[in-house]
Amino acid sequence: MAKYLLSAYSVEGDVRDPMTDQEMQRSWKQVIALEQEMQSSGTWVFSGRLHEPGTATVVRMSDGKVLTADGPFVESKEHLGGFYIIEATDIDAALAWASKVTAAINAPIEVRPFAGTGELARYVEDAAG
Amino acid sequence: MNSGPDGARVNGTAPALNEAAVGRIFREESGRCVAALIHIFGDIDVAEDAVQEAFAVALLKWPGNGLPPNPGGWITTTARKRAIDRLRREARGRELLKQAASLSPHNDDPGLPEEEGPVRDDRLRLIFTCCHPALSVETQVALTLRLLCGLSTEEVARSFLAAEPTMAQRLVRAKRKIKAARIPYRVPEARELPDRLHAVLAVVYLLYNAGLTNSTEPDLCSEAIRLARIVGMLMPEEPEAAGLLALLLLTESRRASRTRADGSLVLLGEQDRTRWDLALVAEGQAIVQRCLRRNQPGPYQLQAAINAVHSDAATVEQTDWSQILTLYDHLLAVAPTPVVALNRAVAIGEVRGPEVALSLIDELALDNYYAFHATRADLLQRLGRAREARAAYDLAATMAPTQAERDFLRSGGRAAR
Numbered sequence: 001m002a003k004y005l006l007s008a009y010s011v012e013g014d015v016r017d018p019m020t021d022q023e024m025q026r027s028w029k030q031v032i033a034l035e036q037e038m039q040s041s042g043t044w045v046f047s048g049r050l051h052e053p054g055t056a057t058v059v060r061m062s063d064g065k066v067l068t069a070d071g072p073f074v075e076s077k078e079h080l081g082g083f084y085i086i087e088a089t090d091i092d093a094a095l096a097w098a099s100k101v102t103a104a105i106n107a108p109i110e111v112r113p114f115a116g117t118g119e120l121a122r123y124v125e126d127a128a129g
Numbered sequence: 130m131n132s133g134p135d136g137a138r139v140n141g142t143a144p145a146l147n148e149a150a151v152g153r154i155f156r157e158e159s160g161r162c163v164a165a166l167i168h169i170f171g172d173i174d175v176a177e178d179a180v181q182e183a184f185a186v187a188l189l190k191w192p193g194n195g196l197p198p199n200p201g202g203w204i205t206t207t208a209r210k211r212a213i214d215r216l217r218r219e220a221r222g223r224e225l226l227k228q229a230a231s232l233s234p235h236n237d238d239p240g241l242p243e244e245e246g247p248v249r250d251d252r253l254r255l256i257f258t259c260c261h262p263a264l265s266v267e268t269q270v271a272l273t274l275r276l277l278c279g280l281s282t283e284e285v286a287r288s289f290l291a292a293e294p295t296m297a298q299r300l301v302r303a304k305r306k307i308k309a310a311r312i313p314y315r316v317p318e319a320r321e322l323p324d325r326l327h328a329v330l331a332v333v334y335l336l337y338n339a340g341l342t343n344s345t346e347p348d349l350c351s352e353a354i355r356l357a358r359i360v361g362m363l364m365p366e367e368p369e370a371a372g373l374l375a376l377l378l379l380t381e382s383r384r385a386s387r388t389r390a391d392g393s394l395v396l397l398g399e400q401d402r403t404r405w406d407l408a409l410v411a412e413g414q415a416i417v418q419r420c421l422r423r424n425q426p427g428p429y430q431l432q433a434a435i436n437a438v439h440s441d442a443a444t445v446e447q448t449d450w451s452q453i454l455t456l457y458d459h460l461l462a463v464a465p466t467p468v469v470a471l472n473r474a475v476a477i478g479e480v481r482g483p484e485v486a487l488s489l490i491d492e493l494a495l496d497n498y499y500a501f502h503a504t505r506a507d508l509l510q511r512l513g514r515a516r517e518a519r520a521a522y523d524l525a526a527t528m529a530p531t532q533a534e535r536d537f538l539r540s541g542g543r544a545a546r
Contacts, residue, residue, distance in 0.1 A: 002311050004310075089311075090313040091263055091310045091313070092313055092321070094310075095263065111310075112310075115309065
């Protein structure tokens with residue numbers, strides 16, 4: 001088994017017709033059903049929805065001091081809106097879940113494998129044998 | 130035939146083997162061997178390196194000892210031994226061996242996979258790994274050439290007019306992704322198969338067409354036909370796989386008459402039909418007949434059938450255009466693309482005249498496609514609208530992909546002959 005990050009991207013200023021209440025209800029129902037399916041099949045590890053990029057703050061080291069800046073690290077039209085972390089046998093299984101997510105929320109999903117998960121100390125030990 | 134203790138021929142009839150001959154035989158066999166070793170060790174790099182080492186051994190032994198009776202088996206066995214020896218020397222390798230061996234009952238020797246045969250040929254798994262939709266099409270093509278056709282990285286680079294370091298980097302990145310993202314080594318399940326097979330056939334078709342435009346060594350057209358034969362043999366239940374093979378064979382049958390000595394193109398209607406390769410025509414047509422009997426048409430089978438009708442005509446005047454038009458009607462129904470519509474319009478031009486054809490193609494959104502303008506030019510010329518035809522030929526020439534085609538169109542295309 002391997003872990004994958006499924007990132008849901010939204011595009012700023014992407015003017016779509018606003019969802020009707022009915023469509024919204026349907027989308028939510030789909031997502032809830034999908035998350036239950038992930039849970040019961042042992043696929044779901046973690047998931048979350050993020051506030052818009054304007055709520056982000058970046059800290060960085062500069063000349064030995066920590067600088068704090070308002071706004072996201074990358075200014076771009078596309079931004080991470082939310083994500084799932086799932087456990088799957090291989091990329092085919094991960095892509096199948098990603099297809100279900102994109103169908104439910106109508107946003108592109110990036111699938112990326114984890115090189116390691118959990119506390120760093122644990123997999124540094126694993127790698128050292 | 131008598132065999133020596135290490136399987137070498139000893140009856141003295143073995144042909145002399147020079148380095149080039151060993152290389153050729155090796156390349157023929159290497160795809161199967163790499164695939165078998167990936168199956169054993171679960172690692173593409175280990176498999177590639179081991180097969181490469183076996184090649185070095187073959188270069189030393191074969192010229193003196195003669196060709197072993199089963200070169201593929203010899204390479205697989207030699208490569209497997211080399212890989213195990215090497216892996217035992219490295220910590221990571223010992224781990225890999227343990228994993229590989231956990232699939233088989235013996236110590237740390239993973240053993241050979243069970244008897245090879247068309248039912249269980251690892252090359253099919255490897256083709257589906259190389260042509261996985263999570264990889265870009267360029268990468269799919271490069272991996273297929275490297276791993277299945279046994280081309281060196283330098284040869285793959287040359288085939289696509291790319292710099293060798295760029296190609297090497299692309300291959301390294303692809304192999305890293307296969308490992309990290311776990312792109313599986315298996316034939317897809319029935320419900321995914323149509324889409325996935327389509328990707329495989331598209332890579333083979335693209336390879337063939339690349340071979341037609343770049344005449345590099347090794348010849349990509351032959352490699353594409355070799356791959357199409359493998360896929361066709363390994364998936365006998367898939368009519369589109371057979372259709373693609375037939376399409377390539379029929380196209381290949383006309384290769385000698387397709388270009389002049391100066392490299393310029395000869396259109397189908399103007400080719401010297403006595404130079405067509407009749408063995409390839411017969412093989413392609415026989416496959417088309419079998420496809421017709423099976424009656425599960427798809428885009429490749431229909432294109433093959435259209436080519437088969439052309440091959441039936443001893444002279445261009447004898448071409449059965451109404452049958453070709455019927456086939457294009459079917460093709461447009463299953464593959465409704467503007468390019469198919471354009472080719473169908475050409476057939477309509479032959480059956481119902483240039484005026485009908487021109488009104489049809491003027492509705493197509495193909496302004497950036499050179500063949501669109503070339504076809505329009507031909508039709509305008511036939512209608513006696515010479516000035517418009519000239520302009521269309523010039524426009525087509527600015528967009529044509531090869532110098533030969535640009536020259537041909539600038540000189541007035543079909544009309545100038």
